[in-house]
Amino acid sequence: MAQPDYILYAQHGWADVDRGIGQLAKQVASPNARVVVPNLGFLNTWIRIAPLIDRVEAIAQQTQAQHAPTPIRIVGHSMGGLIWLEVLARHPEWWPLVESLVLVASPVGGADLSRMIDPLSLGIGIARDLGTNRRAIAEKIAAEVPTLIIAGNYDAGSDGIVPVECTKFHRASYVEINNINHARMKQHPAVASIIQQFWQNTSCLCVPEPIESYCDKVIRHLQNIPGITDAHYRGFTRSEVWAYLPHHLVLRTWRSRLNIHHVFLSNSMGDCLFAGFVGWPHTEELYQSLAQIRAHSYHLERDGCK
Template sequence: MSPDYLLFAQHGWADNNQHMVALAQQLATDATRIIAPSLNYAMTWLRMAPLVEEVEQIATKAVETYPDAPLRIVGHSMGGLIWLEVLTRHPDWWPKVEFLVLVASPVGGADLGRIIDPLQVGVGIAADLGQDRRAMASAIAERVNTLVIAGNLDGGSDGTITLESAKVPHAQFVDMEGLSHATMRDHPWVIETIRQFWQGKSFSEPLTQHPVIEQLRAIPGMTDAHLRDLPQSEPFLTLEDDSVIRVWRHPLGIDHVFVTTSSGACLYAGYVGWLHRTELWHTLTHLKETVAHPQTSDGQEIDAPCGLDGS
């Protein structure tokens, strides 16, 4: 007898499947086939490719065994990244996927991973966690009903990854204030939100791609940043849609860039290290010359704040 659906629930880095099994059991019906692999704990500290291959093999066997069963996928943290890789390898599965839920997954790249491996030379799992997978996630979310759930413990992160790194264009987004990264694996709020999403509830408009933000994200070395530094930033230029690019340099010389609405709500936060400062300021200068609002509200052109000219 074919199950009503296959429920894939994948744990992440430095973890086992205990919490994801508990989550899946709360979501499943009596006719659901739960597939929640427990990956080798030590291997989760090394590289992601073998983990992707293992999950792919398990998933392929399940899909071939139950070819008519739809798929529902929930991935926590690196588990979500693993499934992005698997689905990118299998676009033929996309029509089968009823729902994809990414819980606390650093799709844009974990800043901790980039701190450990800033040159992306391959320092263990850090190189994989620091990779930006937003393009592949966006392509999937454009075709697959996708929900992103992110914790907000301190006004900008879940204590492990930033809110910004979890966002995916074309996906719905839920910000869960007060939840930490690990807590989200099987928290009742997360379980109920997934259940409601599966029942058709809409939590937000699908996230859209802002062309200027995409240009900033494309800068080499750009890493999604925490929102706590936004109040220290200064306006650099106003865009044609009245959103504002703001900049701030950390005392250690780390350049931050923010995009906010005209009312001050943050649309994007990122930073680059010393190695990529030139690329950041080249892009900012180009934007100022090409897409800036001609004037501010008081009729004065916006100049670079003192000391933040990229030098």
């Protein structure tokens, strides 16, 4: 068997099969690539993620044994990206072989839809797995592996399913595409073009700087609030100012009809930089954290820190 140029693993996500992501793989793969597109089964994606991770890991182990030490490229759509984060976390010895990890519309910070289904974290089926925050895993991998995030902004800060905010994490390149919904992201030519561009030169896209700015630190603090879930932007226009922060940043809050409390961070131009919400059990912790951010901002202003 001839040695392939690289092995391309392409993984579908929740409530899906391999057809769509398989078409994307065909668009981006070179003629001499070995393309592996596991079909995990539509019904299986509704149960739990652990067996799916095990299955993809087993397929990858068998493929790697057949073609060692061939370079690896990975494309995961939605939950498929989460599966591959977990597989790579189990196999750091593969990281030097991974030329590219591309996460297409993957809810790395935890899917808001899942947390709405399971607001009390009772462990309701796949909802608990999709609602898990995997940013720590993703950032550790992205520090060693060229990583690209592709998010869709189709509906007020989301692709109709996954908010753009929950796709983001530090140390990865980030590209946002307008007017493409979640289902179309897995096979759209625009997504294929971005992937190919990234493969040609992994430094050609915007690679975020290390966390240094005050805005980055505030967002990190918000992301670490217990029970926080990245949200759509649509509640931003109904929010009210909660606190003014240094560097012309503004904390804003909004409470929905279901008494769900949202928090937003904006700049002086009125752009929403972060959107999130907490379930009922974490409301008090939300406002405790906001008070900490506000208190810290007072110290910065008192000390003259810019």
